[in-house]
Amino acid sequence: MSLTESTPEAAAKAAAYSARNLAVLSVDARNDALTTVYDALKADKQAILDANARDMALAKQASQDGKLSSSLIKRLDLGRPGKFEDMLQGILDVRKLPDPIGKIDLRTKLDEGLEMTRVSCPIGVLLIIFEARPEVIANIAALAIKSGNAAILKGGKESTESFQTISSIISKALDSTQVPNAAIQLVKTRDVIDQLLDQDRYIDLVIPRGGNELVRYVKSHTKIPVLGHADGLCSIYIHDDADKDIAVKVVVDSKCDYAAACNSTETLLVHEKALKSVFPSVAQALLDKGVTLKCDAPSKAAIANLTSNSGGSIQDATEEDYNTEFLDFTLAVKTVPSTPTPTTNGHTTATSHASEDTALDLAIAHINAHSSKHTDSIITTSSTAAEKFMSAVDSAGVYWNASTRFADGMRYGFGTEVGISTNKIHSRGPVGLEGLTIYKYKIRGSGQVAGEYGEGERKRRFLHERLDAVGARKAVGSWV
Amino acid sequence: MSLTESTPEAAAKAAAYSARNLAVLSVDARNDALTTVYDALKADKQAILDANARDMALAKQASQDGKLSSSLIKRLDLGRPGKFEDMLQGILDVRKLPDPIGKIDLRTKLDEGLEMTRVSCPIGVLLIIFEARPEVIANIAALAIKSGNAAILKGGKESTESFQTISSIISKALDSTQVPNAAIQLVKTRDVIDQLLDQDRYIDLVIPRGGNELVRYVKSHTKIPVLGHADGLCSIYIHDDADKDIAVKVVVDSKCDYAAACNSTETLLVHEKALKSVFPSVAQALLDKGVTLKCDAPSKAAIANLTSNSGGSIQDATEEDYNTEFLDFTLAVKTVPSTPTPTTNGHTTATSHASEDTALDLAIAHINAHSSKHTDSIITTSSTAAEKFMSAVDSAGVYWNASTRFADGMRYGFGTEVGISTNKIHSRGPVGLEGLTIYKYKIRGSGQVAGEYGEGERKRRFLHERLDAVGARKAVGSWV
Numbered sequence: 001m002s003l004t005e006s007t008p009e010a011a012a013k014a015a016a017y018s019a020r021n022l023a024v025l026s027v028d029a030r031n032d033a034l035t036t037v038y039d040a041l042k043a044d045k046q047a048i049l050d051a052n053a054r055d056m057a058l059a060k061q062a063s064q065d066g067k068l069s070s071s072l073i074k075r076l077d078l079g080r081p082g083k084f085e086d087m088l089q090g091i092l093d094v095r096k097l098p099d100p101i102g103k104i105d106l107r108t109k110l111d112e113g114l115e116m117t118r119v120s121c122p123i124g125v126l127l128i129i130f131e132a133r134p135e136v137i138a139n140i141a142a143l144a145i146k147s148g149n150a151a152i153l154k155g156g157k158e159s160t161e162s163f164q165t166i167s168s169i170i171s172k173a174l175d176s177t178q179v180p181n182a183a184i185q186l187v188k189t190r191d192v193i194d195q196l197l198d199q200d201r202y203i204d205l206v207i208p209r210g211g212n213e214l215v216r217y218v219k220s221h222t223k224i225p226v227l228g229h230a231d232g233l234c235s236i237y238i239h240d241d242a243d244k245d246i247a248v249k250v251v252v253d254s255k256c257d258y259a260a261a262c263n264s265t266e267t268l269l270v271h272e273k274a275l276k277s278v279f280p281s282v283a284q285a286l287l288d289k290g291v292t293l294k295c296d297a298p299s300k301a302a303i304a305n306l307t308s309n310s311g312g313s314i315q316d317a318t319e320e321d322y323n324t325e326f327l328d329f330t331l332a333v334k335t336v337p338s339t340p341t342p343t344t345n346g347h348t349t350a351t352s353h354a355s356e357d358t359a360l361d362l363a364i365a366h367i368n369a370h371s372s373k374h375t376d377s378i379i380t381t382s383s384t385a386a387e388k389f390m391s392a393v394d395s396a397g398v399y400w401n402a403s404t405r406f407a408d409g410m411r412y413g414f415g416t417e418v419g420i421s422t423n424k425i426h427s428r429g430p431v432g433l434e435g436l437t438i439y440k441y442k443i444r445g446s447g448q449v450a451g452e453y454g455e456g457e458r459k460r461r462f463l464h465e466r467l468d469a470v471g472a473r474k475a476v477g478s479w480v
Numbered sequence: 481m482s483l484t485e486s487t488p489e490a491a492a493k494a495a496a497y498s499a500r501n502l503a504v505l506s507v508d509a510r511n512d513a514l515t516t517v518y519d520a521l522k523a524d525k526q527a528i529l530d531a532n533a534r535d536m537a538l539a540k541q542a543s544q545d546g547k548l549s550s551s552l553i554k555r556l557d558l559g560r561p562g563k564f565e566d567m568l569q570g571i572l573d574v575r576k577l578p579d580p581i582g583k584i585d586l587r588t589k590l591d592e593g594l595e596m597t598r599v600s601c602p603i604g605v606l607l608i609i610f611e612a613r614p615e616v617i618a619n620i621a622a623l624a625i626k627s628g629n630a631a632i633l634k635g636g637k638e639s640t641e642s643f644q645t646i647s648s649i650i651s652k653a654l655d656s657t658q659v660p661n662a663a664i665q666l667v668k669t670r671d672v673i674d675q676l677l678d679q680d681r682y683i684d685l686v687i688p689r690g691g692n693e694l695v696r697y698v699k700s701h702t703k704i705p706v707l708g709h710a711d712g713l714c715s716i717y718i719h720d721d722a723d724k725d726i727a728v729k730v731v732v733d734s735k736c737d738y739a740a741a742c743n744s745t746e747t748l749l750v751h752e753k754a755l756k757s758v759f760p761s762v763a764q765a766l767l768d769k770g771v772t773l774k775c776d777a778p779s780k781a782a783i784a785n786l787t788s789n790s791g792g793s794i795q796d797a798t799e800e801d802y803n804t805e806f807l808d809f810t811l812a813v814k815t816v817p818s819t820p821t822p823t824t825n826g827h828t829t830a831t832s833h834a835s836e837d838t839a840l841d842l843a844i845a846h847i848n849a850h851s852s853k854h855t856d857s858i859i860t861t862s863s864t865a866a867e868k869f870m871s872a873v874d875s876a877g878v879y880w881n882a883s884t885r886f887a888d889g890m891r892y893g894f895g896t897e898v899g900i901s902t903n904k905i906h907s908r909g910p911v912g913l914e915g916l917t918i919y920k921y922k923i924r925g926s927g928q929v930a931g932e933y934g935e936g937e938r939k940r941r942f943l944h945e946r947l948d949a950v951g952a953r954k955a956v957g958s959w960v
Contacts, residue, residue, distance in 0.1 A: 402928050
């Protein structure tokens, strides 16, 4: 690992070159490097905390001057109980994950003596841009090494001291491993993000780890594919046959478990016929938690008699509320009419194709038009309605009678999470190590040429015989 | 299907809406639509050929005026023997491919009664931009319908008449099927490519089907992911222990089988020690085919006594030749030194890390620096060298003793090919129907909430039990 002050282009070029040497390392060599990094960070804990304390002092001053938010200070603080240990444990967690590289998922006998395999391999060079959290350096360096990808790390200025200290330690530690020096680079030069984002010739994937603004900035300033999401506008639809207890439990958790998270629910759609049967109990539970409900006219009328002793309130919704990620104890509520014609209270339906639609279709159409394609849930006792919802809603996560808060790499059983993607290609939803891999096709022959094959009389025909891909790895040898 | 003259934004929005209705159609409904389209095109063959003849007349006039290339006229001509039938057969071929939608590749029991599945689904809306070939309309419409994706098709102006006629027939045919009207849209308005490329809110993937210039233009004018490749700079490396007969056979096929194809070889790298043992036979065979060899000094010296009776020649290579996709009977030849130091004839090695490298490493480094990451092959009798080459070369296809011309969807056994991708994420190499799919995570529960799970004493633990995904589809029901 090197702590580079070279130009962004030189850094990217060196990373691209090193990536190919990292790509051929055995999983043992990659795991050994993780052990070495773990030991080095553990041994130098005090130096890291000292550096972090210097960052914290500057940040606290900036906060007092009103230049930094207190939440950023919290994220910056590596001295909080358990945080340093969590950072170290994260490296061990990544080490024990199965090797994502060299997995064969397709094996075809093209002809006798001509075999094709599709093998997972590293993507190449990752650019990771992160804000305050210093522990992300260790976390991402571990994921990159494990997946055989070179990485360029660019941190935020608030964590400069922590960043440089952790970097130096990791850099020194890696010198005694087989991981090539330039495979993990830490760019400390300031104000080079735009120049890094221009290196589409050398960098294959950008992963912004930070707030929505950072992600949005990155997405609009690069041709390199970006893994991440700027918005998390999740919705829950309560169908007319919803179980009331399930609706209460799931909606309260989805809104209140951790309102600032991207997988929290921001919009509640309620079937017209559930306004009186199910919705009041849901609304009361939310009001009791202190949630502000921003309702359209029919849903507001249905709960006109409810009150909150916990600071919750009932307000009128605007159209903009259905496009808003509140990240707070606020929930937009919209009624889905069960009749196919638009309602007459000025509220328009979600689609102009109303004549063909049922309430379920209208809910699906609303979500597809307004959600950020992150995670959406339906509460219903009908498997037909649930399965249609899950097929038709175009989001990375589609749930039936479950909280949107389940959208998370740890909860999915993926181990450490690279991020949650709302992209429509490559990786979707919570992304684990697998999302840092792609595949290549290998063909092993003995002089076969394409001109031999074809339709003519003297031509050979392809066999295209599908071979068992499971366990193929060991048979192929150590290089896969 | 609709033949639209609406604005690009309106077309894209309508496609996005329809995509969700197309996404839930059963494979039978999608296959039935393909049958209907096939029957309709077959019945109206004469009308299509008449329209194509009108395009041809205009194109021939333009060609005589020097405004169109003769190769474009060849691509435009649907009246060539077998071409119309091939177009029709292509629809049947797509119909008989396995359904790419609804495949479960991961199934996890998160907890009792809380199951997660990862299911393949359509990407959403495809934008296909193509040049002259009128048969692409039928081909791409078939692929889109089969994969459950909405598609917006934009053709080139030379095929306007053919395009409108084929479109009208397909459009009318689809009216009697379950495929939604706006799911396949044919944009005939001219000069709207830039506006279509701006619709990243509604369009999920662009597939340019045409020459390198079109692909390059599209890639630099859109934020939408692009599936395709602008260049096909493939290389072959002859190792010192290469079998001479295999080298001759593979190199000749890779260069001469169809020189204008993207999977033809453009650069030949020769191990210094193979210059006398293997290279002269390869060079003679290429010269006999009429190939022009653009050689560096050592390789030129090795074949100084050879001649060609077929128009081939031996010339000096420039550095630019190693970055050139000739698409013709021209091949750049470069010697790979077996000594770790740079040679003294002014020829520089491919890397500045020469002291650590073997010839194999230098060949790999040259390919990673110069190739377009399409397909590269090594000729060697050493499995160690071959496996290292295939792991370290960062290309979609990496072959051992086989022609680069095998890089093709039909040859890989994928059936109809969407294109060949040199991207590093999502789909790589020849892309079949699978490349038009992504996945979503479905969770089926009974009111579980995230707040119930955790480390505390009263908290539930996730089971994360991996279930058998094979055959899971039928068990889940008709909506998957």
